Amino acid sequence: MDTRHLILLCQDNRVPIELILAVATFGFVTSVTPGPNNTILFATGVNYGVKKALPFLFGIMLGLTVILTAIGLGLGVVFVTLPGVYEILKYLGFAYILFLGYSIIRSGYKPIDGNSKLFGLFEATIFQFVNPKVWVVMPSFMASFIPIGSSVEETIGLVAVFLALTFPGALAWAVFGGLLKNFMTEPKKRLIFNWIAGLLLVASMVPVLFMS
Template sequence: MDAVHDLPLFLAAGLLLNFTPGPDMLYVIGTSTSRGVRAGWLAALGIGAGCLVHVGLAAVGISAVIASSPWAFELVKYLGAAYLVYAGLALLWRRGPAADGGAPRATDGVFVQGMLVNVLNPKVALFFLAFLPQFIDASSPGKAWAFTILGLLFTATGTAVNLAAAAAAGTLQARLRARGGGPGRWIDKVVGGVFVALGVRLALSART
């Protein structure tokens, strides 16, 4: 860990960033609200797995290639945007959710969806390349290991925050449904609209 400096500052800054609502947290909250706490947890774990993929890609230099290549960045960006829009439209077109009495829906594929939402967002790759090196000694021979360790720490704290957000959102939604005050079938429409908006936002985002 000689290559890492200001570790307490890194952990504090990382937690602040993790608590700041972003596309990943909104996806986790939306999934938990729409499909139950277990689905939200799987989405959070999928997001975490996506972060690990970015950490690995950054450690071996592939993320740097994506960051420096406009066409590669645009390709990944539009793939991610298209996937978010697809997931949103699938929710918007879903029929008959109210007939289940508010029971949590199937969780098939949620983990993979969460991972893809993160992996196909090139902004995450840029974040790791910009944030983590600030806490690594550039002259140290162990830069790659230091980057990996910091990436794992950031992923662990971020996953913990997302798991807590999923539990809170899903529990609140379940209580509202139990009292007859839940939004019923409209929750899919709201969450689907959020996903579509996130996809459009990603598609329109700049590389810088």
């Protein structure tokens, strides 16, 4: 689904331009606001530069694409009919966040070389499936912005808009981190930053534990 197809859908009055703009705004705002994914992108940029953060960013996009597809196929109903599934996912996600936070802190004690990195494509993709915040935002997006009775083409188009605007918002965090990389070359500064980033990553998930 490219821009030309979206324009044709708008011209046919099948997808109002106001809806496309709303989806684009929602995608950018949700991606640019602080959260676990952005904390990791920022920390990777600070420690290793923007290039090393790109695999994690692409993993985020891949994971979100699969999850949105699954929700579109009806997986979201599972959380409604079996609320215990979300509870299990919530605590599995928090356990994984603890591991990621520990990994960020631990990286502050290691020297940086050409092969150093925090997390890659696989870790990012898997993380989306156990990230409770994703399972809160994504079903909300599908329910709020995909009109009932939308065709497959219309749904794919709106999801594509959402993902297209999510990418630059998330990328901005990696770029911002990369801009601070030279400032963090001193081992003590880098260690302090990684402790703060690791603790903030864990703290960002604490409220989710109390969500029902």
